[in-house]
């Protein structure tokens with residue numbers, strides 16, 4: 001059913017959050033828990049929900065990309081024949097009545113004031129942490145060390161390919177038509193007639209075969225100029241009108257913050273996409289007194305995301321690369337969580353950590369194909385997992401970010417513990433069995449299972465998009481000693 005009206009009563013409003021592919025379920029869980037959202041609906045890269053317009057709560061959403069106030073949501077459009085008819089129908093549907101825009105803008109302006117106040121406070125905090133950072137940049141050492149550990153004879157794995165760090169492009173295009181400046185402004189919306197705006201339009205699916213996003217953006221932009229007398233401004237508009245038309249829905253919304261939710265003000269050096277790191281962290285069953293290890297921590301994104309949420313948990317980051325560790329130390333200081341995160345230099349292949357001393361291992365395994373070793377990543381994965389299995393206590397959790405091919409390799413070659421004590425575990429074991437059957441039915445592909453992680457039980461696997469690369473968040477649990 002079409003949603004053509006924003007509920008602008010002070011109590012509730014309709015919002016949506018954009019999400020990376022595969023992260024919709026994490027956004028759904030977060031808006032429900034953190035913003036007490038109702039009528040939550042996840043649809044292909046977006047999560048729609050109704051919540052109190054409370055920016056202090058909404059800004060806590062960590063798995064979403066951008067947050068919007070929803071103005072309109074329509075079911076799939078059936079476009080009439082003839083370009084002129086089609087464009088006028090789209091204009092009518094996407095712009096429609098003025099009162100909907102006016103009430104949404106009132107609420108949007110209230111939210112802007114709160115956001116501005118929050119930004120001022122945050123900027124003061126960042127300045128204070130930067131001053132503190134300049135005073136001290138020494139690495140921490142850990143009490144969990146089993147021995148003094150330098151770089152030693154370690155195998156250096158390649159870094160990710162850079163696409164792992166890319167954000168998803170929104171393929172935006174803006175309303176830009178100088179002629180519209182000549183259209184006399186109406187005074188329908190006189191108090192806001194000085195508004196400058198731009199239309200950011202995205203078209204995908206069937207509609208993209210008929211019109212370009214520029215064409216649609218221009219039509220909607222012209223209609224807004226006529227209706228409200230606003231002035232187009234591509235560079236620094238006061239208001240951005242976001243339009244997305246695809247085969248599932250057509251939406252119009254106003255972004256509430258200029259910066260995406262996914263841009264963390266507290267991260268100085270960026271590594272893994274923060275929303276993906278957040279999703280991994282939420283699967284790790286972290287609670288008070290948990291000890292969390294990221295043995296290939298890079299600049300520490302995963303640990304940072306976790307430490308911001310659980311400031312009283314003990315976090316340990318390791319990396320083979322000293323300059324990555326230096327950035328990680330700076331990051332945790334800038335984020336003000338240096339009291340709970342320690343760092344060590346060392347190799348994941350020989351962790352300087354006591355057996356069964358860690359509750360959660362969580363890591364982003366490099367995807368690159370070439371390594372500074374004669375072995376490739378598929379050969380190294382058993383060694384890496386073996387060390388992780390050793391340091392995790394019984395009942396502990398391992399959460400890994402793997403390329404699709406590494407995940408496939410993991411399922412096809414590893415014999416995990418086969419315990420039928422949970423529906424999610426069964427699901428992953430069923431996948432293992434399916435793989436075995438497929439291989440058995442095709443003699444060419446028969447592979448001997450040579451690596452055994454009998455104490456580990458697969459729990460769940462989530463496909464996620466890292467821009468142009470697809471990956472899997474894989475979770476398993478240690479149920480007994482190997």
Ligand SMILES: C[S@@+](CC[C@H](N)C(=O)[O-])C[C@H]1O[C@@H](n2cnc3c(N)ncnc32)[C@H](O)[C@@H]1O
Nearest residue numbers: 157271272296297298299301320321347348364
């Ligand atoms: C994919 S990056 C991790 C990115 C990290 N999640 C972040 O947000 O910055 C992989 C990291 O593994 C580290 N690494 C490579 N070989 C290693 C080894 N043998 N032991 C420990 N760390 C290693 C690299 O230095 C790199 O920082």
